[in-house]
Amino acid sequence: MPAKPKRPQRKPRRTKTAVSRRRGTTARARSTTARSGKRRATPAVAKSRVPAVITAPQADAESAVPFETALTLATDHSPDDLELTPVAPRTVPVLPIRHTVLFPFAILPLSVGREKNLRLLNDVMAGDRVIAVFAQRDPGVEDPGPADLYSVGTLAVVLRMVKLPDQRVSILVRGTARVHLDSLLQRDPYLAARVAPISEADSSDLETEALANALITEFERIVTISQSLPVEAVVAAKNQGAPGRLTDFMASLLELPTPEKQNLLEMVSVKERLRTLNGVLAHQRQVVEMGQQIQESVRESIDERQKEFLLRQQLEAIQKELGEGDETQRQITEIKERIEKAQMPAEVRREADRELARLARMPVQAAEFTVARTYLEWLCDMPWAVATDDNLDLKNVRKVLDEDHYGLDKIKERILEFLAVRRYKKDARTPILCFAGPPGTGKTSLGMSIARALGRKFVRQSLGGVRDEAEIRGHRRTYIGALPGNIIRGIRRAGSRNPLFMLDEVDKLANDYHGDPSSALLEVLDPEQNHAFMDHYLDVPFDLTQVMFITTANYLDPVPPALRDRMEVIELSGYTDREKLSIARLHIIPRVTRENGLEVLKLQITDDGILKVIHSYTGEAGLRNLTREIANLLRRTAKLIAEGGSPPLTIDAERVRELLGPEKFQLEQATRIDTPGAALGLAWTPFGGEVLTVEATYMPGSKGLTLTGQLGEVMRESAAAALSYVRSNAVALGIDPTFYESTDLHVHLPAAAIPKDGPSAGITLCTALVSLLTGRKVRPSIAMTGEISLLGRVLAVGGLKEKILAAHRAGIKTVILPAENQRDIEEVPIEVRTHMIFAPVDRIDQVLGLALEDPPPAPIEVASAGEESQGDPRGPGPDPTPAPTSIETESIVARGRKGPG
Numbered sequence: 001m002p003a004k005p006k007r008p009q010r011k012p013r014r015t016k017t018a019v020s021r022r023r024g025t026t027a028r029a030r031s032t033t034a035r036s037g038k039r040r041a042t043p044a045v046a047k048s049r050v051p052a053v054i055t056a057p058q059a060d061a062e063s064a065v066p067f068e069t070a071l072t073l074a075t076d077h078s079p080d081d082l083e084l085t086p087v088a089p090r091t092v093p094v095l096p097i098r099h100t101v102l103f104p105f106a107i108l109p110l111s112v113g114r115e116k117n118l119r120l121l122n123d124v125m126a127g128d129r130v131i132a133v134f135a136q137r138d139p140g141v142e143d144p145g146p147a148d149l150y151s152v153g154t155l156a157v158v159l160r161m162v163k164l165p166d167q168r169v170s171i172l173v174r175g176t177a178r179v180h181l182d183s184l185l186q187r188d189p190y191l192a193a194r195v196a197p198i199s200e201a202d203s204s205d206l207e208t209e210a211l212a213n214a215l216i217t218e219f220e221r222i223v224t225i226s227q228s229l230p231v232e233a234v235v236a237a238k239n240q241g242a243p244g245r246l247t248d249f250m251a252s253l254l255e256l257p258t259p260e261k262q263n264l265l266e267m268v269s270v271k272e273r274l275r276t277l278n279g280v281l282a283h284q285r286q287v288v289e290m291g292q293q294i295q296e297s298v299r300e301s302i303d304e305r306q307k308e309f310l311l312r313q314q315l316e317a318i319q320k321e322l323g324e325g326d327e328t329q330r331q332i333t334e335i336k337e338r339i340e341k342a343q344m345p346a347e348v349r350r351e352a353d354r355e356l357a358r359l360a361r362m363p364v365q366a367a368e369f370t371v372a373r374t375y376l377e378w379l380c381d382m383p384w385a386v387a388t389d390d391n392l393d394l395k396n397v398r399k400v401l402d403e404d405h406y407g408l409d410k411i412k413e414r415i416l417e418f419l420a421v422r423r424y425k426k427d428a429r430t431p432i433l434c435f436a437g438p439p440g441t442g443k444t445s446l447g448m449s450i451a452r453a454l455g456r457k458f459v460r461q462s463l464g465g466v467r468d469e470a471e472i473r474g475h476r477r478t479y480i481g482a483l484p485g486n487i488i489r490g491i492r493r494a495g496s497r498n499p500l501f502m503l504d505e506v507d508k509l510a511n512d513y514h515g516d517p518s519s520a521l522l523e524v525l526d527p528e529q530n531h532a533f534m535d536h537y538l539d540v541p542f543d544l545t546q547v548m549f550i551t552t553a554n555y556l557d558p559v560p561p562a563l564r565d566r567m568e569v570i571e572l573s574g575y576t577d578r579e580k581l582s583i584a585r586l587h588i589i590p591r592v593t594r595e596n597g598l599e600v601l602k603l604q605i606t607d608d609g610i611l612k613v614i615h616s617y618t619g620e621a622g623l624r625n626l627t628r629e630i631a632n633l634l635r636r637t638a639k640l641i642a643e644g645g646s647p648p649l650t651i652d653a654e655r656v657r658e659l660l661g662p663e664k665f666q667l668e669q670a671t672r673i674d675t676p677g678a679a680l681g682l683a684w685t686p687f688g689g690e691v692l693t694v695e696a697t698y699m700p701g702s703k704g705l706t707l708t709g710q711l712g713e714v715m716r717e718s719a720a721a722a723l724s725y726v727r728s729n730a731v732a733l734g735i736d737p738t739f740y741e742s743t744d745l746h747v748h749l750p751a752a753a754i755p756k757d758g759p760s761a762g763i764t765l766c767t768a769l770v771s772l773l774t775g776r777k778v779r780p781s782i783a784m785t786g787e788i789s790l791l792g793r794v795l796a797v798g799g800l801k802e803k804i805l806a807a808h809r810a811g812i813k814t815v816i817l818p819a820e821n822q823r824d825i826e827e828v829p830i831e832v833r834t835h836m837i838f839a840p841v842d843r844i845d846q847v848l849g850l851a852l853e854d855p856p857p858a859p860i861e862v863a864s865a866g867e868e869s870q871g872d873p874r875g876p877g878p879d880p881t882p883a884p885t886s887i888e889t890e891s892i893v894a895r896g897r898k899g900p901g
């Protein structure tokens with residue numbers, strides 16, 4: 001038996017139990033019994049005196065009062081009180097009952113109303129009070145005969161009788177023994193029969209004990225989970241003693257249909273009764289548990305809803321308290337005011353009013369409400385009527401441009417010209433300005449400067465990676481999370497309808513299956529169309545004619561021709577070291593100092609220090625890395641000071657090395673050529689000019705030409721042309737004319753150049769090949785650019801200025817270039833020009849004469865035919881170097897001979 005802590009035997013209280021099903025009694029009756037239950041405080045009262053408060057259950061004559069009362073009474077008696085009348089076959093009056101069964105040892109209150117039964121009670125109360133109680137098979141029968149009664153009943157003693165006002169009586173009976181109805185002796189004036197006791201098969205073996213324990217345990221469980229059964233019921237069950245009595249106690253407590261109860265009464269075997277009851281209780285427990293679960297879930301859902309309801313009510317109350325009143329109304333009033341203030345054009349105003357009316361019909365909580373409100377906010381926020389006045393005083397513009405930018409004289413001139421036209425013709429259809437050049441050359445900052453000079457708002461929108469038309473023109477409002485495109489967003493950010501709008505990186509505009517953003521951009525920039533620019537989200541026209549668009553690009557090749565046509569291109573080609581030094585001194589250092597709040601430290605960088613940064617830590621046309629490294633220098637020094645150190649406040653070249661670490665660029669390294677087969681070319685890239693090394697090598701094979709590196713189609717053609725030239729002029733060049741029969745060639749261009757740049761590597765490729773095949777090295781410090789024709793002519797190429805600047809940066813002294821490009825040299829800043837030698841050429845043999853070292857002194861087999869042409873170089877090498885040592889010569893010659901051979 002589970003060790004349930006023994007509780008003090010409390011006064012039984014009224015319980016409404018799940019086990020009870022006698023609902024026939026009315027509420028009044030129940031409450032009365034409840035009271036009576038409470039009143040049965042002492043066993044003394046319970047013993048025999050009839051409590052006046054017990055009133056009859058009204059409807060059901062001869063039926064039981066609720067189970068609670070029975071329990072109450074049962075527990076009021078000690079088992080001794082219930083000592084049985086010795087039982088032998090005897091004749092007794094029979095009380096038929098309708099809706100229940102009386103068990104031995106049980107005490108049952110009954111309400112009696114039938115005429116015969118009242119007479120019976122009258123008689124027995126005067127005598128020994130012993131009766132036999134039999135249940136009716138059919139409760140509807142008024143005057144039951146022997147066939148209407150079950151044949152097994154209970155011998156009982158009437159403990160009390162109370163007369164009720166309505167002629168009925170209420171009695172309390174106690175069962176004493178099972179009896180069998182042997183024969184009915186009389187039907188009138190009431191039933192009487194001969195009954196014989198039934199002795200139960202009570203066994204006291206282990207199984208019975210176990211079954212009894214199990215029954216109590218099960219019962220205990222029910223009591224624990226059911227809030228309606230009193231714990232006293234368990235105590236009472238445990239006190240029943242013999243298993244037979246326990247079963248009868250339990251059977252009379254349980255809520256069971258009469259036939260089942262009767263069945264239990266008729267069971268002679270105690271074990272069988274125990275088994276049946278165990279089954280019934282297990283079932284009951286499940287029912288109770290399930291009932292609880294159901295109640296629980298019902299309660300939870302009710303709680304949830306109640307909580308929400310309460311919170312909403314509170315929220316409303318709070319809003320009312322705060323004077324927020326009706327939220328929808330408040331928001332609508334607010335937007336209405338904003339619409340009034342926005343000074344929209346009539347057409348837009350109509351759309352706004354229409355949307356507002358729609359909004360007013362929606363609940364605030366609706367998702368649609370937010371969508372509509374956001375749209376209206378966009379309409380209100382657009383600067384329909386806000387504009388700045390242009391300050392077209394060109395002197396002022398010049399002053400501002402000079403303040404912000406060092407040098408760039410030609411570019412500033414162009415900008416001023418551009419603005420001058422605007423000054424005289426306000427609505428002039430001036431083309432869109434486009435600043436093209438390598439990164440960090442001041443394109444964006446020039447735009448900002450112009451905006452500042454004119455007194456316009458400045459907005460910048462990068463088009464880099466824009467691949468979707470919708471990014472320019474917005475998504476339709478029907479899309480979830482739709483927004484206006486870049487243009488409208490930019491205008492709102494500017495807060496003025498005539499800002500200077502910089503469209504950065506037009507060359508990075510992507511173009512794929514998402515739609516063509518460049519055509520949308522075309523519309524933005526087209527003065528014929530942009531007076532009524534339609535953004536998909538805004539869905540009303542916005543006038544862009546007052547916006548001043550400036551675009552920027554690194555290079556113009558990828559820009560669609562239609563777009564390029566619309567733009568006036570101003571090229572920025574990068575700065576010389578001297579310019580960079582001045583810009584660093586005048587602009588970058590003061591600005592970085594200011595931005596980092598380092599003025600107090602009075603840090604300085606010497607010219608040598610700046611040049612060291614330019615040469616060894618940045619390899620660029622623009623100023624990006626220079627700006628970054630200068631900031632690093634200043635910040636690192638400031639950090640050291642903050643940490644309590646005392647680093648030098650003036651940063652010289654040596655200190656630069658200490659602060660920035662190992663050099664990232666080493667001029668000599670990049671331009672040192674020390675094997676035959678390598679030559680320096682000059683390339684143009686979107687990031688400025690670049691020096692690149694062309695390398696050629698060969699191996700045994702037959703007639704193969706492999707090209708690797710960054711090569712476009714044009715570059716392959718150049719290489720093929722160069723090779724054809726070499727083969728057709730082999731003898732003159734001192735090369736075995738049959739070399740190609742048994743040789744594979746491999747040419748590699750390591751550094752990046754854009755495909756367009758292909759032809760300009762022609763003479764470099766050719767030089768590298770001849771160098772390889774003759775074993776003559778290229779002289780140091782020479783770089784070249786130029787296209788080669790099949791017949792050995794050198795043709796003009798582009799990007800000369802950037803290329804020369806790059807060569808200068810790399811420390812190249814001599815640049816070989818096509819004679820046709822000679823005039824481009826004038827574009828190059830004078831300070832660069834004075835430090836370099838330019839060698840304009842028409843023919844490739846001139847190039848070879850200038851670039852290649854003199855032929856080795858030792859005669860070689862095939863050299864005799866070529867000696868002629870090598871003997872008359874068209875010009876002397878501008879920077880001749882000493883002849884290679886004999887060991888080198890030997891090995892080169894050996895290689896040169898072996899290869900072609």
Ligand SMILES: Nc1ncnc2c1ncn2[C@@H]1O[C@H](COP(=O)(O)OP(=O)(O)O)[C@@H](O)[C@H]1O
Pocket residue numbers: 404405406407408438439440441442443444445446552583587588622623624627
């Ligand atoms: N001529 C110049 N004078 C002074 N500062 C310059 C000059 N050119 C560029 N800068 C500065 O160099 C930095 C990079 O310029 P930026 O306009 O961002 O280059 P880009 O847009 O061409 O990539 C900016 O801080 C800019 O102010």
Ligand SMILES: [Mg+2]
Pocket residue numbers: 440443444445504552
């Ligand atoms: Mg920029």
